[in-house]
Amino acid sequence: MSFTRVSKEAEDVLMEILEHEHDSDYWKMRFDKLSDRDDIVLRGCFKELRENGLINVEYADNYPYLITILKDGYLYEKYLEEEKNAELTPFERELNELLKRAKNIKAPINTAPPNMSKDEYNKPSEIWMNDVQIFYNNYLKDHALGDRIKTLLFHRALGAYGDLVAALTSVSNDRKFIDKINGAQEVLVPKYQAKAIPDYDVFISHANRDKEELVEDLYKSLDKLGIQIFYDKESIEWGDNWKDKILNGVKKAEFAIIVISENFFGREWTEKELKELLSRQNRNGQKLILPILKNITMEQLQQKYPSMADIQAIDSKNYSTDEIALMFAKQLIKRLKTE
The missing domain is CATH 3.40.50.10140 (Toll/interleukin-1 receptor homology (TIR) domain)
Structure with missing residues (x-):
């Protein structure tokens, strides 16, 4: 299928529908509090979501009493993320992925926790830093923080993980460097191709x-x-x-x-x-x-x-x-x- 993005207002309503999927009284109370103008806007969002195949709605007493979230409604955020990723260069995607992974990885420790060895506990952060090493070798040697990142990766002291996360966050905000990298890659790197969706x-x-x-x-x-x-x-x-x-x-x-x-x-x-x-x-x-x-x-x-x-x-x-x-x-x- 081809992904069609709905309006920002309809997106917000879809997120609200997902959040309150199992609260049967929510929408009646929600509509009761609206002004006439806001009521029209909200009903327009429901109509837009229905017409785009994201939800089905059944009304009683002019209120939506049964909202069925369709497959594409559940997957809308995933499709949206894929669309955004398709617009990124390999450098940006790899950087974003490293930072995204870092949110779910615990910093390394010196003392083993109960029922787990220190090496086992520290393994996810070690793998992550190995991937940062590859990313550094490919892209960051000429960055202003390049020497700092190189030193952190070489010594891998206890605080290196947190410092590397901070350094990559700074790189992600360095638009000038990103533009420079992207300009160098436009000819060399093939454009991203999203995974084919089954018929x-x-x-x-x-x-x-x-x-x-x-x-x-x-x-x-x-x-x-x-x-x-x-x-x-x-x-x-x-x-x-x-x-x-x-x-x-x-x-x-x-x-x-x-x-x-x-x-x-x-x-x-x-x-x-x-x-x-x-x-x-x-x-x-x-x-x-x-x-x-x-x-x-x-x-x-x-x-x-x-x-x-x-x-x-x-x-x-x-x-x-x-x-x-x-x-x-x-x-x-x-x-x-x-x-």
Whole structure:
């Protein structure tokens, strides 16, 4: 998907929605306190967020009583950060990353804490300083603080870590030096390319006979959350080569939900899809397949497909399709936040 930034006012409202996601009374109280003008502005922000696929809103008595945060709403800050990073040079990205990491690293100590050796405790800061050494060698030898940083890295006294953080912070505020570095890199360094976003969040593999009882409702539940779905009924258009289209969906989805029933067994294309998905999962070493059992047992699944014996499945009779969709959304958000 292409990232579309909303207005600053709408961004602030989205952050407010995320903060109060589980407070059902918050927005009624919030609207009750507004002037007529502010009420119009806030409703405009809700409209903007909805139109950009970040939230869904249902109203009662002219108040938003049910706000559903969609996938892109949860990931908006991540997309925003990626957009900002895409505009940075390698020097700026590496510097920002070092300073960001430093916020979560404890300064080294001389005395070991309980239940941990001193070396183990100090290891994160030591690794960080090793990375600063590389950064210094690449960029900072000519900086006004270059000699100071070199000395700190050479001796690595107890206070060196904090002094290095302070030095890098000063470098990050040295616009003249940054501009000089960036100017030298414009020709030499290729521009940043963001990680490709999958064409689909999920591919639904199923037997046609299971559409009416389960798959159709599952598609609708996923679609309500703004999830990008490859579902043959919706994704294959008039005149498409359906075989190529399906194989493309198998290859370009982040996950695959496989609805497995007795109808699934022995069908040419369900078997082909499963084979391709298993091959891709084994090749990439990353979770891909999310099985749903429909009127079969785990023993039947393992007997028919031994290669799926170790893949955790869920039983459709234990969950509604809305619950399954929310479970999937959590998996997807977790995946995308770590990439």
